[in-house]
Amino acid sequence: MKHIGKIAIVAAMIGAVCVALMLFGARLGLWQPITGFGLYRSALTPLGAVILGLGLLALALHLIRKETAGAVMGGVAALVGTACLVPLAAATLNPPMRAAPIHxxxxxxxxxxxxxxxxxxxAGASNTxxxxxxxxxxxxxxxxxxxxxxxxxxxxxxxxxxxxxxxxxxxxxxxxxxxxxxxxxxxxxxxxxxxxxxxxxxxxxxxxxxxxxxxxxxxxxxxxxxxxxxxxxxxxxxxxx
CATH class of the missing domain: 3.30.530.50 (Alpha-D-Glucose-1,6-Bisphosphate; Chain A, domain 4)
Incomplete structure (x- = not known):
C-alpha cells in the first residue's frame, strides 16, 4: 500500500485516455462509431467506480500517514473517477426524454x-x-x-x-x-x-x-x-x- 497514490494516479491517467478513445476513437479511425458508443455505455461507469475507489483509498491512507504528495495523487484520481460517474448521476437525477425510435x-x-x-x-451503414x-x-x-x-x-x-x-x-x-x-x-x-x-x-x-x-x-x-x-x-x- 506504500505506492497506492502512484497506482491511483496511473489508473486515473489510463482511464482518462480510455474515455477519450471511447469518445473520439472513431474519428481517429480506430473503429466504427457504434463500437465507441458501446464501450462508453458498458465500461464508463465501472471504470469510474474503480478509479474513484482507488483514489479515495489512496487519499485516506496517505492522509493518515501524513504523506502530502500521495494524498494529492489520490485526490486527483478521485476527481477523475467522479467525473467518469457524472453522466450516470445526471441521467439518474434528470432522466433524458426518450427520443422517437426513428432515424x-x-x-x-x-x-x-x-x-x-x-x-x-x-461505410458502416446498417440502415437503409x-x-x-x-x-x-x-x-x-x-x-x-x-x-x-x-x-x-x-x-x-x-x-x-x-x-x-x-x-x-x-x-x-x-x-x-x-x-x-x-x-x-x-x-x-x-x-x-x-x-x-x-x-x-x-x-x-x-x-x-x-x-x-x-x-x-x-x-x-x-x-x-x-x-x-x-x-x-x-x-x-x-x-x-
Whole structure:
C-alpha cells in the first residue's frame, strides 16, 4: 500500500485516455462509431467506480500517514473517477426524454428527397436509405411536427449556392453537388462518437422564389436521438439569417 497514490494516479491517467478513445476513437479511425458508443455505455461507469475507489483509498491512507504528495495523487484520481460517474448521476437525477425510435427525418414525407449518389455501400451503414413510407411519416409528424420545407424569395440558383455554402460551413462532407439540378448529397458527423448521418438537400423553383427540402438518415441505430431533426432546424435557421 506504500505506492497506492502512484497506482491511483496511473489508473486515473489510463482511464482518462480510455474515455477519450471511447469518445473520439472513431474519428481517429480506430473503429466504427457504434463500437465507441458501446464501450462508453458498458465500461464508463465501472471504470469510474474503480478509479474513484482507488483514489479515495489512496487519499485516506496517505492522509493518515501524513504523506502530502500521495494524498494529492489520490485526490486527483478521485476527481477523475467522479467525473467518469457524472453522466450516470445526471441521467439518474434528470432522466433524458426518450427520443422517437426513428432515424430518417425529411421535410417532405410525401415525396421525400431521394439519394442518388450515396447508396448501401456507405461505410458502416446498417440502415437503409429507403424511406419508411406512411408509417414513418406518421411517426415523424407525432415526434417532430415542426419539421417542414423551407421557402425563400431567392431564385433557385442563389438558393442552391447558399445551401451549398451552409453545408460546407456546417462541416458536412460534400459527396455530390449538382448545380444544374440544384441537389446536394453529403455526410454529416457528430462531434462525439463520430456517428455519420447522410443528408440530401433539394432546391425546387416556386412562383415567388424557391423551396428547399432536406432529409437526414442515420447510418446506424433505430433512433437518431433527435439529431437529424436538430440539424434540419439548425440549417433552416442559418439559411434565414
Amino acid at each position: 430518417d427525418i425529411s421535410t417532405d414525407t410525401v415525396n421525400p428527397p431521394r439519394f442518388e449518389v450515396l447508396d448501401a455501400s456507405r 436509405l429507403d424511406h419508411g413510407g406512411p408509417e414513418l411519416a406518421a411517426a415523424q409528424a407525432a415526434a417532430y411536427p415542426d419539421i417542414a420545407p423551407l421557402t425563400t424569395a431567392l431564385a433557385p440558383d442563389a438558393a442552391y449556392q447558399r445551401a451549398l455554402t451552409l453545408a460546407q460551413d456546417m462541416g458536412w462532407e460534400i459527396v455530390a453537388a449538382d448545380s444544374s439540378r440544384h441537389r446536394i448529397e453529403a455526410t454529416a458527423r457528430t462531434p462525439v462518437f463520430y456517428f455519420a448521418d447522410d443528408v440530401v438537400v433539394v432546391v425546387t423553383p416556386q412562383d415567388t422564389g424557391s423551396r428547399i427540402d432536406m432529409r437526414g438518415v442515420s447510418r446506424v441505430g433505430r433512433s437518431d436521438q433527435g439529431v437529424n431533426a436538430a440539424r434540419i432546424r439548425d440549417f433552416q435557421h442559418r439559411f434565414g439569417q
